[in-house]
Amino acid sequence: MIKKRKIFFVMAGGGHETDRHYYDTIKNRRSVNEFSKFLNSKEIQKLNEYSHGRPYAVWGAVPGPSNIRNWDTMEEGDYVMVYRKGKIILAAEIATKVRSADLAKYFWQEDNQGRTWEYIYFMINDVAFNVDMTKLNKYLGYTQVYRPQGFMAIKQEKVDKLLSVYGDLISLLQKLDSGQELEEIEFEKNKIISEVIEEKIEKAPTEHTEIQWRLIHLGNKSNFDVWVPSADQSKEFDGKKFRDFVIKEFQETIDVPLYIKNIDTVWKLGHSIKSAFEIEHSTSVYSGILRLSDLRTLTPNSTYPFFIVADRKRKNKVFTELRRPTFSNNYLALDRIIKFLSYDSVRELDHNFKGNKEDLNINWLLEKAESLT
Structure with a gap:
């Protein structure tokens, strides 16, 4: 079943106290070990498993009918956008939530009315932005002068339209932040490549299996969830069964197309895709490019x-x-998007790389990759 994702606005511009809280628990992410004494064993386990040991950005809401109603509807995988002074300054993905006055007091103490921000939620995949609200308003169907108020949920029909037409929230905010306009997902463009290619497999299947295993292994070392197509999960290399090192199910969401389940290897964290790999071993070197082309189209x-x-x-x-x-047109721009990574580079990385749980990203992989432009 395809999961719908909600989007919440959160205000972070209420004066010195709010600024301090934002710095303390969003800009400075907090590790589960630090505050585990306030949680039960199931909550600790879920937080550790969801982020693979990464620290969390944390926020909360004080008691109140509207705040409680919004917090109650929050679910894993939903989005939060933090708003301040006419700008979206951060967006993130909800991992889980807890209600704990003691934990809230530990993080933020109490306000001048003796309340604390006990309706707490933990966020991953947080990215800082500086996006003027007027840029986002037109894509959400708001007037140019619209401004969010407090902690609020965007109407679901607006969210569904935004995510189904433009894709995942973090990516579209990154494009707006860089001054670009958003491309609508035009599903008929998925048919722009109509030729059927008869491919001769030149590389031995074991080499494809080896490289796929090494990408799985690298993803595991980097503390990402790793997906390979269901048909590949029964494979093994060097005595290691793929199924023991990959996620068994891929949660489909409205802003991540089902087609991604066909890609050779996918790294993800929470509900967010981090990278996609196609292992190309055909004579024409076409099949992998075509699959990434289809994914890019969507x-x-x-x-x-x-x-x-x-x-x-x-x-x-x-x-x-x-x-x-076909591939370098302005819509797909695959000549600028796709990176080339050699088998030898993958082998070298797998041999040498040691994951650092404190600051993981894929820059080390991009440094090894080569680009056309």
Whole structure:
């Protein structure tokens, strides 16, 4: 079942106290070990498993009918946008929530009425922005002068339209923050590539399996959830069964297309995609590019990296194909989006890389990858 995602506005511009709270528990993420004494064992386990040990951005709401109603409807995978002085300054994904006055007092003490922000929620995949609200209003169907008030949920029909037409919230905010306009997802463009390609498999299947295993292993080392297609989960390499190292189910959401389940390897955290890999071992080097092309067609505003992984001697062939108008047009822009990663680079990374739980990102992978432009 496809999961709908809600979007909440949160105000973070209420004066010195709010600014201090924002700095204390959002800009400075907090580790589960620090505050575990305020939680039960199930809550601790869920927080540790969801983020793979990463610290959380934390926020809360004081008691009140509207705040409680909104907090009650919050679910794992929903989005939060933090608003201040006419700008969206941060967006994140809800991991879980707890009600705890003691934990709230530990984080933020009490307000001048003796209340505390006990309706707490934990966030991951948080990204800072500086997006003028007027830029977002037109995509949400608001007037240009609209401003959110307090802790509030955006009407679900507006959210569904935004996410189904433009894709995931973090990516579309990143595009707006960089001054770009958003591309509508035009599903008929998924048919722009109509040719059927008969491919001769030149690489031995074991090499594809080896590289896929190494990408799984690297994703595990990096503390991401890893997905491979269901048909591949029964594979094994060097005595390691894929199914023991990947997630068994992929939660479909309105802003992440079902098609991504066909990609050779996907790294994700929570409900957010972090990178997508196609291992290209065909004579034409077409099949992987086509699959990433289809994915890009369905997610034109996505900002996570796409990788073609292939033997180094195929790099020029891959780049030649990416220059084709079919792939390099302004809508797909695959010549600018797709990175090339050689088999040898993957092997080297798998051999040398040691994950750092404190500050994980994929920059180390991008440094090894090569681009056409």
